[in-house]
Amino acid sequence: MDLSLAAQGFAAMGSEARMEVLRVLVRAGEAGLTVGEVRDRTGIAASTLAHHLKFLTGAEVVVQEKAGRSTICRANFAHLQTLATYILSECCQDEALCTTRKAANDG
DSSP, X not given: OOHHHHXXXXXXXXXXXXXXHHHHHHHHGGGXXXXXXXXXXHOOOHHHHHHHHHXXXXXXXXXXXXXXXXXXXXXXXXXXXXXXXXXXXXXXXXXXXXXXXXXXXXX
16 A cells, blocks of 8 residues: 555545544444445534545545435445554554564573
């Protein structure tokens, strides 16, 4: 994953309101929720919610689909998994390096 794409994804989740929206959509699963349902579950005003959804969809952590007169919002689970893998990909690498160096110096 490209650093700028990762930064964009994490930035999109960088507000309490957007995290609340994303968590509601994650809980909803693959079926997703209409914008109205997201509004009802979060209590976020429609105009403010539109702004947050635009930010989340722009960063690809949420996808939207028109269904008649409604818009269905879904968490983009594949992209969220990619972001999680990216941020954890080097987990504890320095710790392992330190342990290896310590063992070599103790020997």
